[in-house]
Amino acid sequence: GKEKASQLFSEGCAFDPTAFAEHLLSFMGLNRLEEEEENDELQNGGGVDGFLPKDAWHRLARRTECCFKTAPTFHYMMGSFYAEPPPPKQKSD
Amino acid sequence: SSQVQRGLEKLTPAQVDQKTAEVVQYILVKDQKKIPVRRAELVKNIVKDYRTVYPEIIKRAKRIFEQVFGLKLVEIDPKNHMYILVNNLDTPAAAASPVKCPSNPKTGLLFVILSVIFMKGGIVRENQIWNTLKKLRVDPGQRHEEFGDVRKVVTEEFVRQRYLEYTRIPHTEPIEYEFRWGHRADMEVSKAQILEFMGQLHEQDPRSWSQQYREAHTGSSSSQN
Amino acid sequence: MSRQLGDHHRRFLQTMMTIGITSEKEAKTLYQHCCETHKTQCAPDRLEEFIEAINSRLQPMFMQIRKGMSEEDGQQHYALVNTAETDITRMTSDYADNELELFRKIMDLIVSSENGKASSTDILNSADMMTSKKLKKGETQQLLLRLVQDKWLCESQGEYNLSTRCIIEMEPYIRAMYQDQVKVCHICHNMAFQCQICENPSCGIKIHNPCVARYFKGRMEPHCPACDDFWPHEIPEVRELHSLSKR
Ligand SMILES: [Zn+2]
Ligand SMILES: [Zn+2]
Structure with a gap:
């Protein structure tokens, strides 16, 4: 896109990453502890209040899987090492 | 071409099938970590003496991925000749499956980064990404419970997998970097689906981001939907 | 002859790639x-044929959806397995070389x-006797966790046994x-790890716990099917899951 930069935001609404992050936190199940304003300081990236549940990122992953056309991967154990009988039990050193 | 044709005449069909199977197997093994396969590596490690019939073998491998696995073997980065596997089915098998499929939390992380880049017009300074991630309790300076060394995951792993491009901005002091979508993201990720979820999150019509909406639906890049 | 596959076959295969193993009941739902x-x-009763069609195209690629029994509950399962051992298959990067060495030592322990x-x-002790880079x-504890997560081992109260997925894929290996050490079930003739053993020293046949349950079900006095001695072990209950009984 050459003229993309100049055209961008000349129409339609702007994208606000901060609002996006806020919405994501809610979606991931942020447990907001108490009043936000108190701790919400820029130095901490505004990330001190509340905590995310353990499965927060799994929750987001499950919802956003449909955005990805990722190929599933094949995993196996047989064939990942040489098929040699276990060496007779003796130590080299 | 005729050279390939002559090469094939010297081989039995079974030999060609066997070599094709080895190529398929090699690509599946490499895909375990989502690292693209370089053609040079493929030829050196697997194809070996069959290099004259390489075009025929890769054609057959493509057909097998499509017909048996529902996957597409695509060449990205035509300059360096690299291959990746992309899903050919409309919805990923895991998404709607009645049996429990494990989810990968890195998908969520990747989604956040790719979304910000896309919504911001295609290029984003790295600080913008780190700031957004920090709000999500992911700090590149700290070990994360789920992702470990986040900076490494984002600037090395995602880059090697070709989900992201991470390049130095020229003439900046101190040095600054910026992010773009990588070739794999172009092939794998649906901008329309991103906007769909974006709309849901903001309780807003996806069409209200008109620029991005147009990009997602005219297919100005190679991604589908 | 290999058959043309459709997207329904491909979706089934892709799901098997993602989960590695599934019970027969789940496989039917998935189908x-x-x-x-x-x-x-x-055709719900045609699962076997459906999988056979996939296998006809998979086997030339050294892969297969293979059926086997869970030693835990006696149910049939399907696992997607690799069937070759070559320079290419050894390029897999899921586990490092020393991690694979320990896995083999764990198999030694379990089989014997x-x-x-x-x-x-015992596993931690054998980790101390490795020839490659010691863990x-x-x-070692991280690795054990990962082996359980990846469904190669099962853990219960600090003890580890081979998972159904592992037994199905590794059977030929x-x-x-372990030709001399491996035990075989007298009833189903599959390898047996967790089983009951006849106490008659001149007999000593092995039977899987679920096979014991099925074989002795409804018999008053359990006797060894080989030597007819009294079968002294506790007979477990048959664990029939829902509609899954016909086969
Ligand atoms: Zn048995
Ligand atoms: Zn006996």
């Missing part, structure tokens, strides 16, 4: 789901054990590697 998604006729299990203490205690 139905794949047919519905791609608007294909589904009475009860088909290895304790975490520290913490690393284990039979070849």
Whole structure:
């Protein structure tokens, strides 16, 4: 896109990453502890209040899987090492 | 071409099938970590003496991925000749499956980064990404419970997998970097689906981001939907 | 002859790649789901044929969807397995070389054990006797966790046994590697790790716990099917899951 930069935001609404992050936190199940304003300081990236549940990122992953056309991967154990009988039990050193 | 044709005449069909199977197997093994396969590596490690019939073998491998696995073997980065596997089915098998499929939390992380880049017009300074991630309790300076060394995951792993491009901005002091979508993201990720979820999150019509909406639906890049 | 596959076959295979193993019951549900998604006729009693069609195209690629029994509950399962051992298959990067060495030592322990299990203490001890780069205690524990997560081992109260997925995929390997040690079930003739053993020293046949349950079900006095001695072990209950009984 050459003229993309100049055209961008000349129409339609702007994208606000901060609002996006806020919405994501809610979606991931942020447990907001108490009043936000108190701790919400820029130095901490505004990330001190509340905590995310353990499965927060799994929750987001499950919802956003449909955005990805990722190929599933094949995993196996047989064939990942040489098929040699276990060496007779003796130590080299 | 005729050279390939002559090469094939010297081989039995079974030999060609066997070599094709080895190529398929090699690509599946490499895909375990989502690292693209370089053609040079493929030829050196697997194809070996069959290099004259390489075009025929890769054609057959493509057909097998499509017909048996529902996957597409695509060449990205035509300059360096690299291959990746992309899903050919409309919805990923895991998404709607009645049996429990494990989810990968890195998908969520990747989604956040790719979304910000896309919504911001295609290029984003790295600080913008780190700031957004920090709000999500992911700090590149700290070990994360789920992702470990986040900076490494984002600037090395995602880059090697070709989900992201991470390049130095020229003439900046101190040095600054910026992010773009990588070739794999172009092939794998649906901008329309991103906007769909974006709309849901903001309780807003996806069409209200008109620029991005147009990009997602005219297919100005190679991604589908 | 290999057959043309449809998207329903491909979706089934892709799901198997993602989960590695599934019970027969789940496989039937999944089969139905794949047919519905791609608007294909589904014959619920034709799962075997459906999988056979996939296998006919997979086997030339050294892969297979293989059926086997769970030693835990006696149910049939399907696992997607690799069937070759070559320079290419050894390029897999899921586990490092020393991690694979320890995994083989764990298999040694399990195969040579009475009860088909290895304790975490014994595993930690063999980690101390590795020839490749030694694993520290913490690393060994991390590895064990990962092996359980990836469905190669099962853990219960600090003891580890081979998972159904592992037994199905590794069967040819284990039979070849541990010829003299491997036990075989007298009833189903599959390898047996967790099983009951006839106490008559001149007999000593082995039977899987679920096979014991099925074989002795409804018999008043259990006797060994080989030597007719009294069968002194506790007879477990048959664990029949829902509609899954016909076969
Ligand atoms: Zn048995
Ligand atoms: Zn007996």
